[in-house]
Amino acid sequence: MEPKKRKVEDENRQFLPEWTDLYCFTLPNRAGALPMCLICNQTVALIKSSNIKRHYDTKHKSFAGNFPLGSDQRKSKIASLLSSYSSWTQIISRSMAEQEKCGEASLRISWTLAKHMKPFTDADVVKECFLEAGNALFENKKDVVETIRRIPLSASTSTRNTHVLAEENHFDLKRQLNNANYYALAMDESCDVTDTAQLIIFVRYLDKTRETFVEEILALLSLLGRIRGEDMIKAVMDYFEKDELDLKKLLSVTTDGAPAMVGSKKRTSSPVEKQ
Ligand SMILES: [Zn+2]
Structure with a gap:
């Protein structure tokens, strides 16, 4: 009897831990992530041993020569690749969190200005006040002042923020009226x-x-x-x-x-x- 044709769905889609040692791959810790090569940071299209092996065999021939399988050098090299990858992801997630915080600060300032019917251009003045106050108040002012500087508060951002807030506000009112x-x-x-x-x-x-x-x-x-x-x-x-x-x-x-x-x-x- 002819063997059944294997379908993609039938493949084992589990990332196996030994692939890190064998092919220098890791699976990023987020939903839907694809295996990523620790040497060149490229990803492969499927969580599949053959895809990962092909990438390693064709793109990193010299790595296998310099760090033979089973050697201590290979172990410590892979450990260092893993640790630099994890600190890189930490930096990325920190800067994303900071961006979000700055975005929220910007929205809150626009909201306050709109509530008091102040022109959007006043946002620049608010930022200047913030910087002056930050300089006067904090010991470790470098981080504080740098963060304040990053708050997006140009007139066009403030206009956009006010639109976003007005829409949100109106949406909320509509919800209340439906209720x-x-x-x-x-x-x-x-x-x-x-x-x-x-x-x-x-x-x-x-x-x-x-x-x-x-x-x-x-x-x-x-x-x-x-x-x-x-x-x-x-x-x-x-x-x-x-x-x-x-x-x-x-x-x-x-x-x-x-x-x-x-x-x-x-x-x-x-x-x-x-x-
Ligand atoms: Zn690679």
């Missing part, structure tokens, strides 16, 4: 400096976790063209659809009583209330 049983809106319309009509919508709801009523800005909608009650109601309806908010939960709409809002025919409040 709430009912909500109420208050709306007002006004023109900005470029004479474009803006409709601001406040939302009020019961935050179940905090057991308190919360009022937040839900949206600021630009109304281009005519500003009639029906234009406003269309903008609000479109907004609710876009943000997938449930109109059935809308209990009431408050306006300032201007004609466009409370007109007898095409007024803003009535169509929403009827939902």
Whole structure:
């Protein structure tokens, strides 16, 4: 009987410890990692003895000559390759952690500036303050000052950060509204400096976790063209659809009583209330 063709799935995909001594390979300690050559840091495509052996035999012929299998030299050479690989991975993971921390610091600073309605360019001043304070406060200031220097705080980063935070904040509000049983809106319309009509919508709801009523800005909608009650109601309806908010939960709409809002025919409040 013809032997069954071996499939890739049938291969033993376990990394064997003896491959380190035989072929100078290691398996990096992370999910989905492929075997890596300790001599040249290249990886092979499969966790398979033949792939690893081929790499060792073709690329590192002289290594086998200089450090014969079973010799003490080979043992200590491989031990030193392993230890430099492990310190290298430690450096990488430390610098990744530091990058993450600096990113978080940058986000927190942008958030504070936005909360106090300060311009993004103030981030540079914050950084300067930080550096001055760090220099004055800490004994071992070199590390502290170096870390502060690495916090990304240019005006463009701050702008990007603020967008990220605003989106996150809005996403959180939407989650809260989906969670709430009912909500109420208050709306007002006004023109900005470029004479474009803006409709601001406040939302009020019961935050179940905090057991308190919360009022937040839900949206600021630009109304281009005519500003009639029906234009406003269309903008609000479109907004609710876009943000997938449930109109059935809308209990009431408050306006300032201007004609466009409370007109007898095409007024803003009535169509929403009827939902
Ligand atoms: Zn290699």
